[in-house]
Amino acid sequence: MLEIRDVYKSFGKQKVLNGVSLKVSPGELQVLIGLNGSGKTTLLKILTGLLEPDKGKVQIGGRDVTQLPPEERYIGYVPQHTALFSHLTVKENILYSLHHGRGSEETFHHMVDLLALEPYLGRKPGELSGGYRSRVALARALTSTPKAMLLDEPITEVDRAKKEHILPLFRSVLVEMNIPVLYITHDPWEAEQIGTSFSIMKDGNVTRINSPAEAFAIVREQALCDGE
Amino acid sequence: MRKVSTWELLFVPLFFLLIVYPIAAIVGNVTVEGMERTFADPIFWDAVKNTLITAFFAALLGVLLALGFGYFYIFHPGTLVYKIADFMNDFPIALPHTVAGLALLLAFGRKMFWFAGPTGLAFTLLAVALAMFFVSYPLAARTIAASADEIDMDLIAVARTLGDSPANAYRRVVIPVLGEAIFSAYVLSFARSLSEFAAVIMFGGNVPGMTQVLASYVFSKVEEGEIGMAVTASAFCILLSLLLVLTLRLRGKYYARNKGCI
Ligand SMILES: Nc1ncnc2c1ncn2[C@@H]1O[C@H](COP(=O)(O)OP(=O)(O)OP(=O)(O)O)[C@@H](O)[C@H]1O
Ligand SMILES: [Mg+2]
Numbered sequence: 001m002l003e004i005r006d007v008y009k010s011f012g013k014q015k016v017l018n019g020v021s022l023k024v025s026p027g028e029l030q031v032l033i034g035l036n037g038s039g040k041t042t043l044l045k046i047l048t049g050l051l052e053p054d055k056g057k058v059q060i061g062g063r064d065v066t067q068l069p070p071e072e073r074y075i076g077y078v079p080q081h082t083a084l085f086s087h088l089t090v091k092e093n094i095l096y097s098l099h100h101g102r103g104s105e106e107t108f109h110h111m112v113d114l115l116a117l118e119p120y121l122g123r124k125p126g127e128l129s130g131g132y133r134s135r136v137a138l139a140r141a142l143t144s145t146p147k148a149m150l151l152d153e154p155i156t157e158v159d160r161a162k163k164e165h166i167l168p169l170f171r172s173v174l175v176e177m178n179i180p181v182l183y184i185t186h187d188p189w190e191a192e193q194i195g196t197s198f199s200i201m202k203d204g205n206v207t208r209i210n211s212p213a214e215a216f217a218i219v220r221e222q223a224l225c226d227g228e
Numbered sequence: 229m230r231k232v233s234t235w236e237l238l239f240v241p242l243f244f245l246l247i248v249y250p251i252a253a254i255v256g257n258v259t260v261e262g263m264e265r266t267f268a269d270p271i272f273w274d275a276v277k278n279t280l281i282t283a284f285f286a287a288l289l290g291v292l293l294a295l296g297f298g299y300f301y302i303f304h305p306g307t308l309v310y311k312i313a314d315f316m317n318d319f320p321i322a323l324p325h326t327v328a329g330l331a332l333l334l335a336f337g338r339k340m341f342w343f344a345g346p347t348g349l350a351f352t353l354l355a356v357a358l359a360m361f362f363v364s365y366p367l368a369a370r371t372i373a374a375s376a377d378e379i380d381m382d383l384i385a386v387a388r389t390l391g392d393s394p395a396n397a398y399r400r401v402v403i404p405v406l407g408e409a410i411f412s413a414y415v416l417s418f419a420r421s422l423s424e425f426a427a428v429i430m431f432g433g434n435v436p437g438m439t440q441v442l443a444s445y446v447f448s449k450v451e452e453g454e455i456g457m458a459v460t461a462s463a464f465c466i467l468l469s470l471l472l473v474l475t476l477r478l479r480g481k482y483y484a485r486n487k488g489c490i
Contacts, residue, residue: 085401
């Protein structure tokens with residue numbers, strides 16, 4: 001279980017998170033939809049431990065991790081622009097956490113099979129297309145056998161046609177891991193393709209919604225307000 | 229015909245008169261006799277050796293310390309230590325290097341470092357290297373900080389979630405990614421070290437065959453009226469400098485070609 005309770009965060013006078021609470025169960029793939037600048041990345045950074053909340057708690061697997069540094073939280077993280085290590089090969093990227101005894105060769109091979117990365121293992125990230133860079137970033141995070149997964153718009157660099165193929169693939173791989181997954185996007189269509197549950201971020205709060213269609217309405221309404 | 233702008237009229241003659249012409253004057257004044265006498269002078273070769281050895285270690289120390297600064301820059305930019313260190317990188321710009329030499333002399337000379345020898349650390353090769361380091365470190369630190377500024381912080385974020393402490397992430401991700409900047413920082417500090425005269429002579433002295441470096445060798449030869457030898461040693465310095473600049477340029481091109489799209 002991944003749980004956030006009553007998290008607040010401001011940057012100077014700007015209140016970004018205003019008492020956010022959220023629960024994700026193992027096997028659940030919750031998509032968090034929010035407009036640009038609504039605080040999605042800030043929330044993920046608080047979950048990974050890269051940013052400290054002003055107030056509130058973060059729990060993973062029933063353990064309070066609010067005070068722990070990122071390396072002790074066992075969270076998988078795929079950031080917005082994949083952040084692959086350009087000096088390492090694809091294989092070395094995926095096996096990065098093995099250095100700390102996390103994951104195994106076995107998980108590695110499993111991930112490589114699932115994500116069809118075999119032909120690219122010897123390449124450098126700079127030689128891959130956007131879609132394959134996302135796959136490597138996902139494989140790298142999952143190979144460390146995390147207790148929860150966070151993905152921040154992981155396929156921004158993939159074109160629409162390929163998204164239709166990659167989203168179901170990611171969904172099946174993530175669901176198979178049976179850990180809580182929080183997936184962030186500002187695109188309700190993408191949310192529909194990958195999510196098993198949905199929530200929306202608005203005015204520093206997160207609310208559960210029943211379908212991404214609801215997000216469409218809210219996103220449109222807010223976009224109109226912002227446009228004025 | 230193309231109209232020549234004022235800036236071109238200003239730049240071309242002044243640049244050639246004030247920058248290129250003096251360098252050419254050295255090269256033009258090199259004589260066979262001066263060369264023969266200089267290359268037969270064992271003191272000259274000692275100066276070459278001293279220069280290369282001290283600059284090598286000064287630049288090494290400079291890069292090591294600059295990497296330490298880079299660590300603070302990335303992981304502790306809010307701390308007082310970082311703020312002081314950052315300020316100190318720029319602050320010596322207007323400082324005459326005789327002041328730097330005197331500062332080192334007072335700090336590590338006979339008075340404070342009496343236990344290290346009759347003159348403290350002063351007037352040894354170590355002193356020469358420390359003086360070179362003192363003036364070249366800010367250059368290395370700024371080179372590395374400028375590149376660290378461009379690092380994608382998500383790289384470090386991901387490394388941390390995969391189990392790296394800040395020190396681990398610095399060693400496994402930041403330093404390799406900074407590779408090119410570290411190399412530039414080294415070459416720049418090495419070059420800056422070769423060229424240092426004032427701080428070196430104040431703290432390291434100018435004992436031929438002992439602590440004399442190329443810069444002080446040229447100075448001594450001019451004083452002794454041995455212009456032919458001073459010119460030859462100077463031309464040698466120009467050659468070294470040229471080599472370093474070419475190294476930086478070629479390396480830069482190599483990196484640009486091998487980086488690919490990221
Ligand atoms: N370190 C920071 N210092 C100051 N303000 C920040 C910082 N990080 C984020 N912000 C501000 O907080 C707000 C939320 O930013 P955040 O990156 O969390 O949004 P986001 O929902 O991820 O947006 P996007 O869809 O563009 O990725 C923005 O207004 C941003 O300017
Ligand atoms: Mg974001």
